[in-house]
Amino acid sequence: GQQVQQSPASLVLQEGENAELQCNFSTSLNSMQWFYQRPGGSLVSLFYNPSGTKHSGRLTSTTVIKERRSSLHISSSQTTDSGTYLCALERGTNTGKLTFGDGTVLTVKP
Amino acid sequence: EAAVTQSPRNKVTVTGGNVTLSCRQTNSHNYMYWYRQDTGHGLRLIHYSYGAGNLQIGDVPDGYKATRTTQEDFFLLLELASPSQTSLYFCASSVGTGENTLYFGAGTRLSVL
Numbered sequence: 001g002q003q004v005q006q007s008p009a010s011l012v013l014q015e016g017e018n019a020e021l022q023c024n025f026s027t028s029l030n031s032m033q034w035f036y037q038r039p040g041g042s043l044v045s046l047f048y049n050p051s052g053t054k055h056s057g058r059l060t061s062t063t064v065i066k067e068r069r070s071s072l073h074i075s076s077s078q079t080t081d082s083g084t085y086l087c088a089l090e091r092g093t094n095t096g097k098l099t100f101g102d103g104t105v106l107t108v109k110p
Numbered sequence: 111e112a113a114v115t116q117s118p119r120n121k122v123t124v125t126g127g128n129v130t131l132s133c134r135q136t137n138s139h140n141y142m143y144w145y146r147q148d149t150g151h152g153l154r155l156i157h158y159s160y161g162a163g164n165l166q167i168g169d170v171p172d173g174y175k176a177t178r179t180t181q182e183d184f185f186l187l188l189e190l191a192s193p194s195q196t197s198l199y200f201c202a203s204s205v206g207t208g209e210n211t212l213y214f215g216a217g218t219r220l221s222v223l
Contacts, residue, residue: 097158097169098212
């Protein structure tokens with residue numbers, strides 16, 4: 001089975017609404033990362049979050065290892081937040097080998 | 111901001127053709143990676159390297175070779191391209207692993223007819 005599962009697969013919001021994206025993993029975790037993929041395809045790193053909660057502007061990432069889940073919360077969504085959000089876990093310690101989920105496609109309407 | 115440049119941006123070839131995808135990073139990062147992304151899916155690791163002359167096998171290496179000729183340059187070779195290799199290819203680099211930020215190139219869209 002897939003080691004990293006993301007939900008929902010897609011999400012449509014009105015501008016200003018909040019979003020909660022989930023990432024569940026079935027294998028032991030060494031680190032969890034979140035990435036944003038622009039509609040044109042390019043990717044940027046959002047968070048490295050192996051455990052606990054991290055904040056960056058309107059984004060909050062929370063990883064709970066014992067529950068094998070990580071979440072990404074987007075508050076007060078904007079149209080420019082539209083795109084695909086991918087989580088990835090690193091297998092092994094400092095191996096650099098990431099397993100990605102299939103992503104959540106977020107559409108924020110004006 | 112770290113720069114990772116991929117070329118070409120788009121490539122069309124025929125079954126059995128020979129393709130080389132190039133990646134250059136200008137920040138002397140130790141680690142470089144090649145991923146493929148198929149429509150509606152996340153990225154899958156093909157090969158990676160932690161320095162010039164080093165090569166590590168990823169999760170989907172079949173049909174691909176890679177070479178890290180310098181600290182800056184990492185190449186992905188498809189010697190007998192097949193339609194199943196039609197995909198979006200990303201190169202990435204990082205200083206190290208774990209908490210080190212991964213920087214991605216803009217991607218190469220490859221079509222094998």
